[in-house]
Amino acid sequence: MASGWKSGEVRGGDAQEPGRPGGPRRPEKMSTAGIADAIARARAGDAEAWGELYRAHAAAIFRFCRRVLKTREDAEDATTDIFIKVKEKMGQFDAARPFSAWLYKVAANHCWDSLRRRKVRQDLETEDVESVPLEHPAPGQLEKLIRERSAGEVRAALETLPSRARMALTMRYYAEMEYEEIAEALGLRKGFVGVVLLRARHQLREALGRREG
Amino acid sequence: MGHIDEITGLLYLEGQLEEQRAAEVARHGETCAECRQLLAALENETRALEMAMREEEEPLPASLAEPATATPVPWGWAAAGLATAGTYWFWTEWIGPWVQTFGQAGFGQMELIRLLFFNGVFWEGWREMLTLIEVLAGVLLVGGTAGLLRRMRRSAITAGMMLLLLGGLMSSPPGAEAAELRKGGGTVVVKAEETVKTDLIATGESVLVEGTVEGDLIAFARTVTVKGRVTGDILGFAERIFVRGTVGGDVRAFANSVEVDGTVGKNVMTFAEHVALGSQSLVGGSLMAGAKDGSLEGSVARDVSLFAKEFRVDGAVGGDLRFDGVGLALGPRTVVKGKAKYSGPKQPDVDGAAKLASPIQVEIEEKDRGSKFATWKFYWRQALQWGAAFLFCAAPVLMVPGFWRESVRNSGRFGPSLGIGLLALVALPILALLACITLVGVALGVGALLIYPVAAYTAQGVVGTWIGSRMLGEGNTAAALLGRLAAGLVVVQALDQVPFGPFFLLYSVAVFSWGIGALALTSFRRMQGEAPA
Numbered sequence: 001m002a003s004g005w006k007s008g009e010v011r012g013g014d015a016q017e018p019g020r021p022g023g024p025r026r027p028e029k030m031s032t033a034g035i036a037d038a039i040a041r042a043r044a045g046d047a048e049a050w051g052e053l054y055r056a057h058a059a060a061i062f063r064f065c066r067r068v069l070k071t072r073e074d075a076e077d078a079t080t081d082i083f084i085k086v087k088e089k090m091g092q093f094d095a096a097r098p099f100s101a102w103l104y105k106v107a108a109n110h111c112w113d114s115l116r117r118r119k120v121r122q123d124l125e126t127e128d129v130e131s132v133p134l135e136h137p138a139p140g141q142l143e144k145l146i147r148e149r150s151a152g153e154v155r156a157a158l159e160t161l162p163s164r165a166r167m168a169l170t171m172r173y174y175a176e177m178e179y180e181e182i183a184e185a186l187g188l189r190k191g192f193v194g195v196v197l198l199r200a201r202h203q204l205r206e207a208l209g210r211r212e213g
Numbered sequence: 214m215g216h217i218d219e220i221t222g223l224l225y226l227e228g229q230l231e232e233q234r235a236a237e238v239a240r241h242g243e244t245c246a247e248c249r250q251l252l253a254a255l256e257n258e259t260r261a262l263e264m265a266m267r268e269e270e271e272p273l274p275a276s277l278a279e280p281a282t283a284t285p286v287p288w289g290w291a292a293a294g295l296a297t298a299g300t301y302w303f304w305t306e307w308i309g310p311w312v313q314t315f316g317q318a319g320f321g322q323m324e325l326i327r328l329l330f331f332n333g334v335f336w337e338g339w340r341e342m343l344t345l346i347e348v349l350a351g352v353l354l355v356g357g358t359a360g361l362l363r364r365m366r367r368s369a370i371t372a373g374m375m376l377l378l379l380g381g382l383m384s385s386p387p388g389a390e391a392a393e394l395r396k397g398g399g400t401v402v403v404k405a406e407e408t409v410k411t412d413l414i415a416t417g418e419s420v421l422v423e424g425t426v427e428g429d430l431i432a433f434a435r436t437v438t439v440k441g442r443v444t445g446d447i448l449g450f451a452e453r454i455f456v457r458g459t460v461g462g463d464v465r466a467f468a469n470s471v472e473v474d475g476t477v478g479k480n481v482m483t484f485a486e487h488v489a490l491g492s493q494s495l496v497g498g499s500l501m502a503g504a505k506d507g508s509l510e511g512s513v514a515r516d517v518s519l520f521a522k523e524f525r526v527d528g529a530v531g532g533d534l535r536f537d538g539v540g541l542a543l544g545p546r547t548v549v550k551g552k553a554k555y556s557g558p559k560q561p562d563v564d565g566a567a568k569l570a571s572p573i574q575v576e577i578e579e580k581d582r583g584s585k586f587a588t589w590k591f592y593w594r595q596a597l598q599w600g601a602a603f604l605f606c607a608a609p610v611l612m613v614p615g616f617w618r619e620s621v622r623n624s625g626r627f628g629p630s631l632g633i634g635l636l637a638l639v640a641l642p643i644l645a646l647l648a649c650i651t652l653v654g655v656a657l658g659v660g661a662l663l664i665y666p667v668a669a670y671t672a673q674g675v676v677g678t679w680i681g682s683r684m685l686g687e688g689n690t691a692a693a694l695l696g697r698l699a700a701g702l703v704v705v706q707a708l709d710q711v712p713f714g715p716f717f718l719l720y721s722v723a724v725f726s727w728g729i730g731a732l733a734l735t736s737f738r739r740m741q742g743e744a745p746a
Contacts, residue, residue: 051280058273058277058280063266063269067266072274073619076274076276076277076689077619079277151265151270152268155266155270158265158266169266170266174267179227194220194224197223197227198223201223201258201262204262
């Protein structure tokens with residue numbers, strides 16, 4: 001039997017920060033004060049400060065793009081374009097909010113636009129999010145499926161998912177974006193984000209199951 | 214409460230439930246082993262997902278090590294200057310003279326555009342709006358609308374709308390002015406006593422006009438013979454074209470062999486292996502002919518422009534006579550009222566009895582390609598050519614940098630690019646000509662043929678950027694791409710000057726195919742919506 005969950009670990013309430021015990025934090029190598037300082041200088045046109053911000057976040061954004069887009073080349077291009085956009089929009093950044101959260105938001109919008117432009121038809125607009133089956137799974141089977149898979153296998157399965165599923169899972173479990181942000185980026189009502197995530201998980205399980213077969 | 218369903222469990226773990234509902238779920242989880250197991254499994258799944266996603270399994274690519282800069286490079290101004298000068302040169306050296314020559318052949322100013330796009334039988338109502346600015350504005354409008362629609366709607370809807378629009382444009386104007394279409398496996402004949410009171414489009418093994426066509430004749434056949442009268446123009450694609458009767462307008466003939474021995478009210482323009490204007494021929498306008506060999510024994514009221522290997526003139530030319538080719542012979546009955554000019558490798562053969570208004574100007578072309586390298590003019594021309602090519606390709610780099618980047622990357626896949634490019638090089642003109650045979654296809658086919666040289670020219674830029682990327686390392690921003698384009702074009706043009714005939718041909722075909730292939734591959738992938746594997 002799985003023993004990871006204890007009732008006290010999860011907080012209820014929409015306004016609160018979602019709890020993910022033990023999960024890694026957002027990839028920031030600079031301190032919060034250092035970032036705020038670099039942002040202020042970058043806004044004033046300091047190229048060195050912009051370089052610092054870029055170097056602190058480029059790898060994280062590249063990996064975000066890598067998870068979402070199909071190829072390494074696309075991810076490279078997208079990373080470049082995202083930082084060009086971010087640099088242009090520095091004036092719009094609300095310094096009261098975390099910089100990385102804003103960065104991921106720009107990245108998510110850019111990648112989603114890019115996927116839409118490329119007409120990846122799989123499930124962009126036609127999928128009925130309300131039609132997802134919400135049956136009770138066999139927890140033991142699910143546990144086994146996840147436990148026996150390496151991170152590489154999970155990533156490989158992830159790559160086979162439809163764009164929206166990849167986007168949703170990456171935004172939530174890589175970039176730790178809020179449900180509101182995910183809903184905004186994907187053009188959904190907030191209430192459907194959980195359903196989209198669950199459906200994406202089902203698809204991931206199916207993909208992992210296929211790989212096993 | 215009953216068992217927790219999966220979505221409730223997930224929302225609970227993600228902190229998305231209302232406080233009261235979350236408390237209920239928590240209490241239930243403490244007492245129900247099955248639901249506790251579900252929550253644990255979901256949470257483990259979340260952790261597995263986070264771990265898989267956050268693993269730093271591949272390093273940041275070297276090209277992303279430093280932020281991209283969009284600042285213009287220092288040589289930008291120099292390149293812009295050269296590009297502008299190159300464009301001026303390209304226009305004055307190539308486009309201008311051609312426009313003039315075409316103008317003299319009856320394709321002046323808007324005539325060519327009108328012929329290619331609007332002068333068909335289904336565009337009659339459009340004539341009045343034809344000015345260059347209006348046409349350009351129209352193209353921009355359609356392009357802009359398509360772009361906007363693409364952003365707003367899925368492509369299938371856009372494509373459908375554009376097709377509908379195109380279909381509407383094609384189908385609405387004809388009305389009473391529609392052409393008569395005659396198709397026949399054998400011979401299509403307009404009999405001597407017959408009068409076709411509209412334009413005639415005829416396809417068949419052979420087309421024979423003995424009667425009258427009160428309009429244009431557009432003919433696609435093995436043999437086209439006009440013995441009767443055509444009041445408008447003749448546009449003919451055939452193996453052999455004979456004009457023995459009377460044509461009120463222009464004759465535009467693309468054939469293996471073209472013979473005119475009748476009266477043409479306006480101009481004759483022809484591209485053929487063999488061209489002959491017999492002693493009975495009378496051309497009211499000008500003659501422009503591209504041919505392997507030919508002869509002019511009749512009379513042309515205005516200028517004669519010849520691009521031929523061998524040509525014999527033994528008739529009357531009311532205007533200037535210009536020859537560009539190898540062998541020109543002027544017979545004893547030759548009369549040239551304007552200037553006569555020869556450009557080729559040897560002296561023209563001029564009969565003593567030929568009557569020329571002024572002595573023929575002879576420009577002997579240098580055979581030795583290598584000797585050009587010693588002159589500064591050669592390098593200046595190369596620099597200007599580079600500037601023109603750079604400017605031409607800079608536009609797509611700036612407008613669609615992503616597309617350009619992908620095309621350059623596809624250039625790195627030699628096999629598929631070259632293969633597809635060679636296929637396109639051969640197939641596109643054939644398809645375009647086939648499209649011309651159908652009614653709607655005339656504009657479509659000629660349009661495709663017009664796009665062809667543009668694509669071929671762009672191909673040079675794609676290959677250049679790829680070579681530049683190999684020289685300077687990969688670059689992602691538009692400025693970096695422009696830098697690589699600039700450097701690569703130098704190499705592309707330098708190789709183009711290798712003084713060895715067969716190499717030049719092979720090289721040109723290879724560069725064009727390679728670049729077109731890469732462009733086609735990118736377009737195909739974008740249409741498919743699938744990125745390369």
